[in-house]
Amino acid sequence: MAVTETSIPQDDFAASTSTTGKVAVGGTATGEINAAPHPKVRDRDWFAVELKADKTYRIEVRGADSSDGTLADPILVGVYDKDGKYIAGTGDDNSGLGRNALTVLTPNAAGTHYVAVQGHGTATGTDRADRLEGLAGRTG
Ligand SMILES: [Ca+2]
Numbered sequence: 001m002a003v004t005e006t007s008i009p010q011d012d013f014a015a016s017t018s019t020t021g022k023v024a025v026g027g028t029a030t031g032e033i034n035a036a037p038h039p040k041v042r043d044r045d046w047f048a049v050e051l052k053a054d055k056t057y058r059i060e061v062r063g064a065d066s067s068d069g070t071l072a073d074p075i076l077v078g079v080y081d082k083d084g085k086y087i088a089g090t091g092d093d094n095s096g097l098g099r100n101a102l103t104v105l106t107p108n109a110a111g112t113h114y115v116a117v118q119g120h121g122t123a124t125g126t127d128r129a130d131r132l133e134g135l136a137g138r139t140g
């Protein structure tokens with residue numbers, strides 16, 4: 001057998017709580033789903049966002065269908081809490097415009113949350129950008 005180290009070349013954001021990606025509520029952030037060396041090593045980018053408890057947030061991951069980047073089919077892998085724990089039911093594929101992903105979340109606790117983004121299928125090596133928008137929270 002053989003074991004070699006592999007990683008996603010020139011990845012812009014990590015898929016962990018140490019990511020440097022962030023987005024403000026009401027703002028947007030742009031990332032790139034980078035080409036991966038193997039289909040089992042798919043790029044996944046996390047964006048930190050500060051959320052309040054008991055507000056409801058709409059989180060969209062946009063791509064080519066809304067002219068917000070070149071990523072054809074964005075996936076919102078899910079929202080993770082401050083400890084990097086997946087919040088059940090937050091993943092989405094196509095609830096937004098076209099193949100854009102959209103989820104609605106009312107956090108149980110205030111603080112940093114992480115939105116995880118990836119593309120559908122295997123990375124091809126072409127430039128594929130994703131865009132993420134956290135709209136202003138509203139009561140209820
Ligand atoms: Ca990336």
Ligand SMILES: [Ca+2]
Pocket residue numbers: 073074075092093094099100101120
């Ligand atoms: Ca999608």
